[in-house]
Amino acid sequence: MKENVATFETDYSKNDFKIKWVEIKKIKTKTLYLVSLSSGIRYTGYLESIDDEEVGVIFKNDTLAKTEIKEIVFLRKLDQDFWSNLNASLSVGYNFTKANNLSQYSVRSNLGYRSKNWSASTSYNHIISSQQDVSKTQRLEANLVYKNYIKNKWFGLAEINWLSNTAQNINLRTLSKLGMGKYLVQTNSLYWGLQTGASFNNESFSLDGVDSSNDSAELFFGTEANLYDIGDLSFLSRVVVYPSLTESGRWRTDFNFDIKYDLPFDFYINFGLSYNYDNQPIQSGREKDYVFQTTLGWSL
Known part of the structure; x- marks a missing residue:
């Protein structure tokens, strides 16, 4: 159940x-x-x-x-057995506009495993847009998350995030996180929790055709809420703020919001919003970038 x-x-x-x-x-x-x-x-x-x-x-x-x-x-x-403890989902989307030959591909996937005292999960979200006479743009988000469940709704957290974002001039951002979290609410209709800890941020980017990189240490504070038991709909929202420890005045935030509508035979429609903000972005990169996705998927 x-x-x-x-x-x-x-x-x-x-x-x-x-x-x-x-x-x-x-x-x-x-x-x-x-x-x-x-x-x-x-x-x-x-x-x-x-x-x-x-x-x-x-x-x-x-x-x-x-x-x-x-x-x-x-x-x-x-x-x-091992396979019965797995959960997985895969959704894809495609848009095409003939007027300017705009093509957009979307792939969203999740894979998770849960045992008595721990859980591990990974996700992959990739969007590629190509248009006639315009440079190709792409956005890739992926993560690997491990949680170890302790008493009284507390859990230990280890996580690695990857981000590649053309709009913000990020060839690859690798974010390693270590921290603690606690579920404030666990019911048959809502999960809501908080998490905090420290992270190490490595960013690679290009300036005037020259590849460069930047390292920084950060704190993170986040919250996540999962609302379900509302018919075939479920909502998942997550926001994490990263104030920098080594770059004066810099802070970033990542926000995700997903609406999932269940269809027969384990199919579903997913509406997702991802938003990234950086008050001190990489040179020639934007402070903020967001993407809205609609995909059709299947879950195990």
């Missing part, structure tokens, strides 16, 4: 059976699960309704916890 939807296979249907989690009246499982509560506490055990109000998390004949079903925000079988 995730995002307030319980999913299980049946012998009598080609499609998985799905039901809204908080509408389940009673439950009893025979399989061992990783159970996450809205308080951030995680258990390993079986679920069994105690009465009409409470569900027990049971392991080796001991009741580890008693809770309302709405307080259970994540559920995953622990006897699944």
